[in-house]
Amino acid sequence: MAGPSRLAPPPWLTAGLRPEPAPVPWAAVARASIALAAPLAVGFALDEPVSAALVSMGALSGVIGDTADAYRMRFYNIAVPQLFGALGVTLGSLVYGRGWLAVAVLTLVALVSGMISSIGSVASVSGLLLLLNAVVGAGLPLPAPWWKAPVLLGLGGAVVLALTLLGWPLRGGVPERTAVAGTYRAVAALFDAAGSDAYDARRRAVTTSLDRSYDLVLARRTRRHGRTPALVRLLAQLNAVIPLVEAAPAAHLAAGRLHRPVPPEIPTAVRDLAAAVEEGRTGAPALRLPEAARPSERAVDQALRYAATVVHHAEPDPYNVDDRLGRPAVLRVRVRRTARAVMMSEPSWRYGLRLALCIGLAQALVSLITVPRSYWVALTVTFVMKPDFGSVFSRAVLRAFGTAAGLVVAALLLAEVPRGWWDVPVMLVLGALIPAFSAKGYAFQTAAITPVILLLSDLLNKQGFGLVLPRLYDSLLGCAIALIAGYLLWPESWHARIGDRLADAVADTAHYVARAFGPETDGGQAVRVRARRALYRDLSAVRSEFQRALTEPPPTGALAAAWWPLVVAVERIVDATTAARVRVDHGAPPPDPSEVVSVERQLSELADGLRSSAVLVGVRAELLGDDEGVLAPLRQEVRAARAIASPHAEKA
Incomplete structure (x- = not known):
């Protein structure tokens, strides 16, 4: 053999x-x-x-x-x-x-x-x-x-x-509606996978579907997009899925910790919303959801009820639709x-x-x-x-x-x-x-x-x-x-800068942690949502770059294979940060500011270590906080990322 x-x-x-x-x-x-x-x-x-x-x-x-x-x-x-x-x-x-x-x-x-x-x-x-x-x-x-x-x-x-x-x-607008409905179905599959090993792959599928849906819907923007009912409604329905996506990491961590999957009523309700989007149905939503007791359950319940209201509403407010990019400038500009x-x-x-x-x-x-x-x-x-x-x-x-x-x-x-x-x-x-x-x-x-x-x-x-x-x-x-x-x-070509790209992603993750638990500013919730979406897009690009590098001959392919687990670890850090923020928003005790600073410092030092291409001896600060706090899962993911990075940093 x-x-x-x-x-x-x-x-x-x-x-x-x-x-x-x-x-x-x-x-x-x-x-x-x-x-x-x-x-x-x-x-x-x-x-x-x-x-x-x-x-x-x-x-x-x-x-x-x-x-x-x-x-x-x-x-x-x-x-x-x-x-x-x-x-x-x-x-x-x-x-x-x-x-x-x-x-x-x-x-x-x-x-x-x-x-x-x-x-x-x-x-x-x-x-x-x-x-x-x-x-x-x-x-x-x-x-x-x-x-x-x-x-x-x-x-x-x-x-x-x-x-x-x-x-x-005969089919104008059908591809866009199909794409938005597909995003809802991807989110339903994500809740099905909560607490299991399939969750990471399903979350990446949601990111891809969400990006594709936004690209399709926003390609139809005009300067008068606020007066176009079909476009306004699609944008509102697509934006309404964001709270569900943010609540999913909290549900995943809770399902893994309690060894209990998400109740089947949740993904079923999301699939019903997907069908309503695809068919253009309106009317009063009929939701049959289990009682929500924990912060993660309340987050999912609230996000699902909000999405149902938006999906079934016939005429969303045209001036309350965030199109993520703003209205386009004139052609010459x-x-x-x-x-x-x-x-x-x-x-x-x-x-x-x-x-x-x-x-x-x-x-x-x-x-x-x-x-x-x-x-x-x-x-x-x-x-x-x-x-x-x-x-x-x-x-x-x-x-x-x-x-x-x-x-x-x-x-x-x-x-x-x-x-x-x-x-x-x-x-x-x-x-x-x-x-x-x-x-x-x-x-x-x-x-x-x-x-x-x-x-x-x-x-x-x-x-x-x-x-x-x-x-x-x-x-x-x-x-x-x-x-x-x-x-x-x-x-x-053959001295790949994948380490630098990954370091940038880690540094952006550190900024996201600080923003997620930092002082509230104008539009705090919207700013966090945009930051998380931008970060997931960047991580998707990093993943694509690594997948491309894996097809290169050594040393590029070997380096990409060595660093690949760290890409996954960074994605999980972002998920854990989002889950912690969602739990705090729905009743969990907020973390001590020193814990947030500690996590941010660890990630910043990890990014600096990746850029220096040296052994990560500079990552010395201890992660503060107890094992039961809201940031405990986040600290666990950061430790895992450090453990992955340290043995390979010298080779980068």
Whole structure:
């Protein structure tokens, strides 16, 4: 048994090759199948296969960008990137065959693409299409006149957009209501898990669901959002779940201490509220709740009754809805702020320069040596180097595996299927596989996209099976450039700053403890709620960063694995702080100020120790307080965090 284990590949290398347990998005599958195959059918009928291939390529870009849930965001996610894609293919076609001028232009486009990718999800897809289409325009002889290719590519995106928005008149607002109802159901599952080992995972699911719901609902904000009843009601219902989320840690600690689960009436009532949100029901709520005796029980009871009142109320006060972000500024102000933030952002410049370096090297290399399909090298670099898609190292490895698998399928199709009308049913099947496989992971998405691109490329240049091996060589060359110039040459890639990120989270937790039990200020409760929500969002980002680091080779992956338990411990500290605050709000004796100062000092020293990358000998102060006080669970979690951190600090 020992031999095979030594020969097995390391987990960080194979982590992305395991399919994610995600459901198949059947609606997206149908849209992709029709959007990619229908242009080919029309093109063959009109004897315009080249134009049809360009329309399908534009549709492929739309399919990749169709990732939003809300209809309004789907419109922006598809329409705005198509405009950038049209600009990119125009710039690329203007420098086609221009040698070093093409190298310079694509390098500059890569810099701009990388910098705007940091703004948000829509800008990220826009930057991707800007660079991808510029590379295609600079590498392929597109049909004249110059405006034909941008129009055809944009037409493909318009097909996807039209298919996507078919249900908007009948289902407008449904995704947002479904998301808010899903948050209530996640909270119900959280109460089901109170006192058990499953609680941590359920709490993370609540954080993810809450963030997603806020993002969807707030995406619909307008300057007159206070006069939009549907939006006001959704915001009120979403805000009403916050007290339940805050009461859950107290219920969890009480259930663990008393070895008694939360009464089933509690999660049942929360699920009833979820159904009311989803169905838009109003009227007097009918709650059957057990008697509340302890502070934690009173907190849950009060939060649940408040949520029921808000959910079943037909017309919430439009001026008593905290939308968490405030009303948006006018468009010109937001554009100016965004431009200033991008231009002054060190991460934006750092990523833009990395991407520009890799694209410049790829284009310079294919200008010096003969490569049959040179633009594939830069296309591979672009996909691998996307910062919001995951680790550069793991994406390079996964793209190599995915391309190899996709080429096997493409080779069979190019060798056995005659070109022409047979491409239509083949594209129906291949197009459907893209959304289905994309949900399973990046390697699977690459495997699904590769044969589609090869079949469309064959319609443009008619090389048949001869496309297969050049595609493999170019993909491997692009992965190598990304690994060397985009990963190994940048110390931040393999000297991960995960310790610094975790230290920042610990320091923020110390501030949260002080704020939770400090003197009351104006809007004290609201300030604490916002601080806790911001902290959970930051911890979610830290967790994502660590999960990304786990897919890196040593030493980054090893360090992430060593520090991972401390990430969990910090999340539990935040939970324990929230639980203590809730218990105090509902009748428990408040802690002595010296106890709060002691806990805050311990966490601050822990953060300083993580930043110093030394043994945590500086964490010396004793935790004051008795074992029965309201802060006893919090002190226990802080001790656990110190015990986890101390053995590993020297390695960081």
